[in-house]
Structure formats: structure tokens, C-alpha cells
Amino acid sequence: SSELTQDPAVSVALGQTVRITCQGDSLRNYYASWYQQKPGQAPLLVFYGKNNRPSGIPDRFSGSSSGNTASLTITGAQAEDEAEYHCKSRAGSGYHLVFGGGTKLSVL
Amino acid sequence: QVQLQESGPGLVKPSQTLSLTCTVSGDSITSGSYYWSWIRQPAGKRLEWIGRFYPRGKDSYNPSLNTRVTISVDTSKNQFSLKLSSVTAADTAVYYCARGWDYYDSSGFDYWGQGTLVTVSS
Numbered sequence: 001s002s003e004l005t006q007d008p009a010v011s012v013a014l015g016q017t018v019r020i021t022c023q024g025d026s027l028r029n030y031y032a033s034w035y036q037q038k039p040g041q042a043p044l045l046v047f048y049g050k051n052n053r054p055s056g057i058p059d060r061f062s063g064s065s066s067g068n069t070a071s072l073t074i075t076g077a078q079a080e081d082e083a084e085y086h087c088k089s090r091a092g093s094g095y096h097l098v099f100g101g102g103t104k105l106s107v108l
Numbered sequence: 109q110v111q112l113q114e115s116g117p118g119l120v121k122p123s124q125t126l127s128l129t130c131t132v133s134g135d136s137i138t139s140g141s142y143y144w145s146w147i148r149q150p151a152g153k154r155l156e157w158i159g160r161f162y163p164r165g166k167d168s169y170n171p172s173l174n175t176r177v178t179i180s181v182d183t184s185k186n187q188f189s190l191k192l193s194s195v196t197a198a199d200t201a202v203y204y205c206a207r208g209w210d211y212y213d214s215s216g217f218d219y220w221g222q223g224t225l226v227t228v229s230s
Contacts, residue, residue, distance in 0.1 A: 033216035035155075042204055042220040043155065049214030086155055088216070095168040097145075097157040 002026060002091035004100035011106040012077045020103045022070045022087030030090040032070035034063060037102075038083045046085075047072055074105075082107045110134035112205050112221035120199075120228050126192040130205030130221060131185070138183050140164035142209050145217065146179065146190045148201040156201075160208065161188050195228045202226075 004024040012018035022032055031050060035043035045054050047063040060075045070089070074081055087100040116128035130144070137144050143162035149155050159169035161179045169177045178191040192199060202225050206217040 031214060033214075035217070042223050043217070044220075045216050045218050048216040052214055054218060088155075088157075090215070094171070095166065096171060099155040099157065101154045 002093075002096065002098055004032075004087055004089060004098055006085075006087060006100040006103045008101065009104045009106070011108055012074070013108050014079065015076055017073065017075045018077055018105065020072045020074075020085050020105065022072075022089075022100045023068055024089065024098070024100075025068055026089050026092050026098070027065060027068050027070050029092075031065060032063070032087045032089045034061075034070075034072045035086045035088065036081075036083045037086060043086060077105075077107050079107050081105060110207060110219040112207065112219055114203060114205050114221045114224040116224065116226070118225055118227060120195055120226060121230050122196055122228055123194055126195050126199060126226055126228070127189065128203055128205075128224065128226070129187050129189045131187050132207075133186070135207065137161070137181060137186055137188055138163045142207050144181075144188050145206050145208050147204045147206055147217070147220075148199075149204070149223075150198075150201040153201075158190065158192075158203075197228050200226065200228045 033048035036046045037043045062073045084102045086102045091098045111133045113131045120126045143160045145160040146158040176193045181188045202223040204223045205221045207219040208217045
């Protein structure tokens with residue numbers, strides 16, 4: 001299957017660490033990229049590739065990948081990190097991009 | 109600073125063709141380093157990649173939309189456009205244009221338009 005699966009919702013206490021995961025067969029061959037989306041806003045790239053963070057993204061955002069699972073970790077979550085997070089990768093055949101269903105992160 | 113801006117009708121009748129344009133500033137859509145995509149998001153649903161214009165490679169479309177989608181470019185205006193034919197209510201979504209890249213060890217969309225809501229209704 002070319003689908004990417006994410007948990008619909010995750011919560012974290014302020015200042016604690018949270019891991020958001022993305023599962024899919026294509027992740028065995030392609031790195032994921034991660035997007036933060038706040039209500040009414042366009043997605044914002046926060047992590048991509050093996051270990052890349054765009055300029056301006058806090059270093060509390062990190063990523064990893066193992067087998068068919070990609071993960072986005074927020075170390076020391078802040079209130080402003082409350083958002084929906086989407087993963088994206090290639091699908092298995094041809095050139096086709098797919099997004100995960102999104103994980104809504106609540107910072108308590 | 110790269111900026112993208114979507115424009116087009118916010119209301120389209122069923123069976124008609126949805127047409128949107130993305131105007132790019134701060135980068136040339138023909139530079140070749142990046143490709144230019146359309147992505148949509150129905151309310152409460154996941155983001156869906158529609159397709160891309162790739163100036164130095166192959167244009168590609170989502171297989172589920174392939175027969176209804178055309179992406180064209182106007183290099184004189186640094187714009188790229190989306191046409192989606194035979195629309196139904198299921199095509200109601202916020203439509204985004206975005207700049208992307210795709211290398212062996214990394215890929216992503218680094219700049220996005222603000223998005224435009226298109227409603228399909230009679």
C-alpha cells in the first residue's frame with residue numbers, strides 16, 4: 001500500500017518530549033518530510049530527509065526513520081507547537097507523492 | 109523571499125472545470141532547481157498532492173486525478189495553472205500551490221501559497 005498512516009491525535013505536557021510517527025511501506029525506500037499546520041494556515045516545512053531542519057525552525061524539532069516508520073520528535077514542547085503535523089513521502093510506484101492523515105498535537 | 113499566491117474563482121458548478129493560477133515571485137519557475145505543485149485539502153481530510161510542473165524533468169500527476177488534471181505554465185508571467193475538469197462536490201477543498209524539490213536523500217515543499225477555498229456547488 002502507498003498510504004501513510006499517522007495517529008489522529010497526540011498530547012504532551014508543556015516542556016516534555018513527544019514523538020509523532022508515520023508508517024508506510026514507501027518509507028523503507030524514501031525519507032519523509034514533515035509539515036506543521038495551524039488552523040487557517042498553509043503547512044510549514046519543519047523537517048526533511050535524514051537530518052535536515054529548514055532555517056528558522058527551532059532545534060527542538062528532530063526526525064528519524066527506521067524500517068517503515070518515520071518519526072518527528074519535539075524535545076521540550078512549547079505552547080506554540082500545538083498544531084496538526086503531516087508527513088509526506090513518495091508512493092511506491094511512478095512519481096506520486098502522498099501525505100499522512102495528520103496528527104493533531106495538543107500541548108497541555 | 110519566495111512567495112506564491114493562488115487566484116481563481118471560489119465557486120464552481122458541478123461538471124464544470126476548476127481553474128486556478130499560482131503567481132510566483134522571488135524565484136523563476138523555469139530555473140530547474142525546483143518543481144511547482146498543486147496540493148489540496150478537503151475540510152477535515154488529509155492533504156492530497158495533485159500534480160507538478162517540473163521544468164527540467166517530467167511533469168507528473170496523481171494517478172487518481174490524472175484523467176481530469178492539466179498543469180500549464182506561463183513563463184512570461186512566472187505563473188503556473190491548474191485545470192481540473194468534470195468537478196463534483198468531492199473536489200471542494202482548499203487548494204495550495206507550493207515549491208518542491210526531490211533529491212535522492214531529501215525532498216519537500218519549502219514554500220506554499222496561503223491557499224484558496226474552492227467550493228463545487230450549483
